[in-house]
Amino acid sequence: MDRSLPVWVVTAVFLALLMLLPMAWLVVVSLSGDGGAGLGSYRQALTDPHLRKALWNTVVLAFWVGLFSLLVGAPMAWLTARSDLPGKRAVRALMLASFVTPPFLGAFAWVMLAGPNAGVLNKVWRDLTGAEGPLVDIFTMPGLIFAVTLYTFPYVFIMIANTLELIASDLEEAASILGARRFTVALTVTLPMVAPAIASGFILAVLQALALFGSPAILALPAGFHTITTQIWSYFQYPPKIELAAAASMPLLVATALLLYLQKRLLGRRGYASVGGKGGQRRTIPLGGWRWPAFAACLAVMACSIFLPYGVLAKAALSRAWAQPMTWDNFTLTNIWFTFWQYGATKNAIVNTLELGIMTATVGALMAALLAYTVNRRLVPGSQLLPFLVLAPVVIPGVVLAVGLFIAYTRPPLVLYGTLWIMFAAFLTKELPVGYSQSDATFRGVHSELEEAGRILGAGRLRVLREITAPLARSGIIATWCFIFIGVIRELSASIILFTPSTKVMSVVIMDLKEEGQFGAIAVLGLFMLLMTFATVALMQRLLGRDVLGVRE
Amino acid sequence: MPGVTIRGLTKRYGDVAAVHDLDLSVAPGELVALLGPSGCGKTTTLRLVAGFLKPEAGEIRVGDRLLSSPDSVVPPEGRKMAMIFQSYALWPHMTVAQNVAYGLRFGRRLDRADRGRRVSEILKAVQLAGYEARYPGELSGGQQQRVAVARALVVEPEILLLDEPLSNLDANLREEMRFEIRRLHEAFGITTLYVTHDQAEAMVISDRIAVLDRGRVAQVGTAEDLFERPATRFVAQFIGRTNLVDGVVEVPGVVVHDGLALRVATADAKPGAGVAVSIRPHAITLVPGEHAHAGGPDDNVLSGVIKRASYLGSGVDYEVEVAGGITLRVAAPATLRLSPGTAVILVVPIARCLPLRD
Numbered sequence: 042m043d044r045s046l047p048v049w050v051v052t053a054v055f056l057a058l059l060m061l062l063p064m065a066w067l068v069v070v071s072l073s074g075d076g077g078a079g080l081g082s083y084r085q086a087l088t089d090p091h092l093r094k095a096l097w098n099t100v101v102l103a104f105w106v107g108l109f110s111l112l113v114g115a116p117m118a119w120l121t122a123r124s125d126l127p128g129k130r131a132v133r134a135l136m137l138a139s140f141v142t143p144p145f146l147g148a149f150a151w152v153m154l155a156g157p158n159a160g161v162l163n164k165v166w167r168d169l170t171g172a173e174g175p176l177v178d179i180f181t182m183p184g185l186i187f188a189v190t191l192y193t194f195p196y197v198f199i200m201i202a203n204t205l206e207l208i209a210s211d212l213e214e215a216a217s218i219l220g221a222r223r224f225t226v227a228l229t230v231t232l233p234m235v236a237p238a239i240a241s242g243f244i245l246a247v248l249q250a251l252a253l254f255g256s257p258a259i260l261a262l263p264a265g266f267h268t269i270t271t272q273i274w275s276y277f278q279y280p281p282k283i284e285l286a287a288a289a290s291m292p293l294l295v296a297t298a299l300l301l302y303l304q305k306r307l308l309g310r311r312g313y314a315s316v317g318g319k320g321g322q323r324r325t326i327p328l329g330g331w332r333w334p335a336f337a338a339c340l341a342v343m344a345c346s347i348f349l350p351y352g353v354l355a356k357a358a359l360s361r362a363w364a365q366p367m368t369w370d371n372f373t374l375t376n377i378w379f380t381f382w383q384y385g386a387t388k389n390a391i392v393n394t395l396e397l398g399i400m401t402a403t404v405g406a407l408m409a410a411l412l413a414y415t416v417n418r419r420l421v422p423g424s425q426l427l428p429f430l431v432l433a434p435v436v437i438p439g440v441v442l443a444v445g446l447f448i449a450y451t452r453p454p455l456v457l458y459g460t461l462w463i464m465f466a467a468f469l470t471k472e473l474p475v476g477y478s479q480s481d482a483t484f485r486g487v488h489s490e491l492e493e494a495g496r497i498l499g500a501g502r503l504r505v506l507r508e509i510t511a512p513l514a515r516s517g518i519i520a521t522w523c524f525i526f527i528g529v530i531r532e533l534s535a536s537i538i539l540f541t542p543s544t545k546v547m548s549v550v551i552m553d554l555k556e557e558g559q560f561g562a563i564a565v566l567g568l569f570m571l572l573m574t575f576a577t578v579a580l581m582q583r584l585l586g587r588d589v590l591g592v593r594e
Numbered sequence: 595m596p597g598v599t600i601r602g603l604t605k606r607y608g609d610v611a612a613v614h615d616l617d618l619s620v621a622p623g624e625l626v627a628l629l630g631p632s633g634c635g636k637t638t639t640l641r642l643v644a645g646f647l648k649p650e651a652g653e654i655r656v657g658d659r660l661l662s663s664p665d666s667v668v669p670p671e672g673r674k675m676a677m678i679f680q681s682y683a684l685w686p687h688m689t690v691a692q693n694v695a696y697g698l699r700f701g702r703r704l705d706r707a708d709r710g711r712r713v714s715e716i717l718k719a720v721q722l723a724g725y726e727a728r729y730p731g732e733l734s735g736g737q738q739q740r741v742a743v744a745r746a747l748v749v750e751p752e753i754l755l756l757d758e759p760l761s762n763l764d765a766n767l768r769e770e771m772r773f774e775i776r777r778l779h780e781a782f783g784i785t786t787l788y789v790t791h792d793q794a795e796a797m798v799i800s801d802r803i804a805v806l807d808r809g810r811v812a813q814v815g816t817a818e819d820l821f822e823r824p825a826t827r828f829v830a831q832f833i834g835r836t837n838l839v840d841g842v843v844e845v846p847g848v849v850v851h852d853g854l855a856l857r858v859a860t861a862d863a864k865p866g867a868g869v870a871v872s873i874r875p876h877a878i879t880l881v882p883g884e885h886a887h888a889g890g891p892d893d894n895v896l897s898g899v900i901k902r903a904s905y906l907g908s909g910v911d912y913e914v915e916v917a918g919g920i921t922l923r924v925a926a927p928a929t930l931r932l933s934p935g936t937a938v939i940l941v942v943p944i945a946r947c948l949p950l951r952d
Contacts, residue, residue: 488683490680490681490683491683493677493679493683494745495685496669496670496671497644497645497675497676497677497755498676498697499700499749500671500696500699501669501671509685512687513685513687
């Protein structure tokens with residue numbers, strides 16, 4: 042039909058350029074290698090003991106991060122959703138803060154906190170006990186697992202908290218009135234209903250850990266081991282071995298796709314989440330004597346992911362020597378001066394980041410809105426298939442996407458490498474699924490009868506779109522914009538492969554500064570990045586009039 | 595003022611025909627209710643009339659204007675209609691006055707003062723004067739309903755469409771609004787199509803009712819027509835409660851079922867044909883005892899035994915078993931109190947035994 046054609050063409054071209062072309066090249070190149078066509082690169086990659094070790098490290102990391110995220114996230118979700126925990130609002134606000142904190146910044150902060158020699162915690166430990174050795178060493182596998190978990194467990198928290206909020210207390214009371222004790226109720230009613238959320242939260246955490254580049258680069262490389270993402274990145278260092286990078290990307294891509302499929306199956310099988318709807322009352326469960334200990338435990342977690350890291354970053358930003366005590370003599374503003382005015386790359390990187398952030402967010406939010414509107418109003422035949430296409434990039438980890446884009450756009454007809462456009466393509470592809478989900482929720486909230494009421498009174502299609510749909514969807518669309526913007530300014534894993542000297546972004550500059558040991562400047566730039574993030578989050582909270590995490594007050 | 599003529603209208607979703615070869619005409623100034631259970635195609639019909647959907651076959655005319663046919667559909671904004679939605683569809687970002695005034699911007703030249711005057715007049719008519727500056731979110735359900743009514747009436751549409759407008763109100767308010775809508779219809783006289791699944795609502799509000807069954811009009815008529823002279827089994831069951839006796843025509847005018855013989859109102863069915871006989875519970879008179887001389891020559895006289903009695907305040911609802919193992923519901927006055935097990939005579943006028951086609 043006439044008007045369906047442009048939509049399909051645009052979507053098809055978009056997906057072809059952003060997803061299919063890079064992924065196709067990835068496969069092609071992975072099959073070419075030195076020894077001509079064939080599985081040579083795979084054989085070389087998989088027999089490479091370094092890569093095998095890196096793969097194993099990734100499995101270890103992802104599994105333990107998933108498990109610990111569950112052990113931390115699930116109880117906190119239950120406490121804030123169902124119990125009379127004091128300071129729930131504060132706990133949620135801190136959860137949001139740790140959700141939006143770039144994991145690589147957290148990893149940096151923990152280098153300053155728990156580095157074996159100069160780490161603040163270790164120094165305090167030595168001063169207190171007179172011991173020789175360090176208390177903790179962050180440059181180890183357990184240290185890496187710890188630092189990654191701190192910024193991954195919020196994913197589990199959100200999944201489970203949102204599910205618990207949907208289970209009306211009636212369902213539990215129905216079991217109580219039939220004679221079940223409280224523990225039995227929890228075991229036979231509540232837990233089975235939350236089980237899919239628990240499993241899928243675990244998978245989500247595993248996926249995060251799999252795709253992460255920054256934290257392993259900061260913590261694992263100095264410790265002398267690789268994960269799959271850092272290994273792929275190292276294939277890009279001189280002399281580049283692109284075929285190996287492409288071959289090494291495949292296991293990561295396949296694992297991600299399988300895990301996401303599994304998660305979808307788990308969530309899709311029974312409509313648990315909608316069981317109670319929003320109608321049911323939820324009564325809080327008194328914790329009794331455990332109230333304050335539980336609160337203290339939550340605070341301890343938040344101390345590790347927010348208070349201590351932010352504190353040490355602030356200290357490093359404002360002191361001459363970050364490892365020395367914070368005295369008046371040690372206080373300085375030079376770091377700020379150095380970061381923004383002296384260090385050549387910063388200004389350009391901030392401009393690039395803002396440019397990319399604004400461009401990606403604007404194009405992404407508009408595309409997402411257009412697609413979500415088309416799907417929700419069934420404007421074109423077969424529009425119910427569009428979401429699958431738009432959501433497909435979810436399965437591609439940033440590093441893998443970057444490898445594919447690198448291969449596809451360093452050759453004619455489209456040579457984008459070296460320009461901001463290739464990063465724009467990467468960010469847009471990465472962020473579109475999130476943006477689409479947000480927009481979809483927005484347009485679901487604008488009942489189609491509101492538009493029909495305008496039509497039947499005499500307003501044309503475009504006028505209705507302008508006067509009724511647009512004002513009602515506006516805050517939702519701006520919130521989508523903010524979501525994408527936040528995602529872009531913290532992006533590292535694709536940028537680190539696609540940047541060139543003139544197209545550095547803030548996160549890449551932070552990694553550069555780490556090579557140079559400029560901890561003060563890292564802290565300044567990191568805090569600047571956090572400031573931008575929190576300002577955007579605040580704007581979004583206002584617009585949506587609710588918690589960004591989706592948890593109801 | 596024009597009427598609406600629908601001819602051979604068909605709308606398919608995939609293989610399912612939501613509306614199938616539907617014919618209906620609404621006279622100028624008439625209010626016709628489209629009544630039926632969910633899935634009968636009544637809302638689809640209304641949306642076809644509004645121009646939100648395109649038919650696969652048939653046509654819709656208003657007066658002489660052809661509005662919908664498979665070849666061309668006049669868009670909703672070109673139809674001079676107004677619609678009241680189930681969800682009211684009030685725009686939450688506009689005040690009551692802005693909502694109501696919206697439709698006045700199109701199609702007719704009105705200056706600002708005229709518009710303002712029309713808005714306040716109509717708000718007075720729906721008893722919402724003084725609420726101009728409120729937002730829909732600040733109104734109760736009933737008030738929102740009135741705003742929706744005002745927004746539709748203020749444009750003086752040729753045709754008014756209502757899609758289950760009362761289904762979101764609580765029972766008391768619903769009853770009140772039924773009379774309110776009827777009053778407004780009598781005051782404004784706009785040709786109206788009214789979709790509902792509630793037969794009492796349809797009976798109170800409409801001039802005529804079109805009962806829809808599986809995408810077709812099963813019967814059109816006044817409430818009394820439908821109740822007293824249902825044309826099909828579906829209509830008899832859907833409008834009011836009834837007893838249905840499935841039987842076979844023995845001789846013209848007599849239907850038998852396992853030893854039960856009923857003389858029925860019409861004699862056009864051939865012997866041997868299967869037929870259902872509808873007997874309203876109110877049409878049956880109960881006489882206690884076994885004396886067979888109750889009833890006259892124009893009555894069927896049956897003997898039976900009371901199975902169950904339910905006291906309802908305004909009357910008593912009896913279940914009576916008669917010959918052939920058939921149980922009939924009988925609505926008796928509250929003064930007649932019989933206990934289960936009592937033998938009774940049932941007197942049923944022949945004229946009230948209606949043979950139905952399927």
